[in-house]
Amino acid sequence: MEEHKPVDPIEYQPGLKKIRKRRWFLWAIIFAYLPAMMVALDSPNYRARATFVFAVWIVLLIIAVVFACIVRCPRCDECFHTHGPTFLPFRRCLHCALHVNADKRAAEAESPDAKYTNKK
Numbered sequence: 001m002e003e004h005k006p007v008d009p010i011e012y013q014p015g016l017k018k019i020r021k022r023r024w025f026l027w028a029i030i031f032a033y034l035p036a037m038m039v040a041l042d043s044p045n046y047r048a049r050a051t052f053v054f055a056v057w058i059v060l061l062i063i064a065v066v067f068a069c070i071v072r073c074p075r076c077d078e079c080f081h082t083h084g085p086t087f088l089p090f091r092r093c094l095h096c097a098l099h100v101n102a103d104k105r106a107a108e109a110e111s112p113d114a115k116y117t118n119k120k
């Protein structure tokens with residue numbers, strides 16, 4: 001791991017927001033499978049509907065995983081969820097351990113006047 005100079009985590013906010021959006025998209029696709037399949041199986045021509053739902057779901061899942069794989073960490077500029085060929089959707093960067101909510105935590109920890117005195 002490289003050495004990092006201390007930077008205000010709030011500066012990572014745009015990058016972390018992007019990572020959070022992609023994580024939400026991935027989990028939403030995964031959890032949408034069951035309700036979508038239940039609706040499909042309730043219809044009279046359930047075989048065709050279930051096949052269609054599965055085909056659409058698998059395509060969306062591949063898209064969601066690819067987008068989550070290629071999203072870059074705002075601190076180390078490596079892929080946030082990917083280390084080599086391994087995809088691990090953890091809440092910390094697999095390279096520099098930056099937390100996905102580091103910007104929110106920093107905003108909570110900082111008092112309103114510390115914001116002006118701690119600036120570099």
Ligand SMILES: [Zn+2]
Binds near residue numbers: 073
């Ligand atoms: Zn990182």
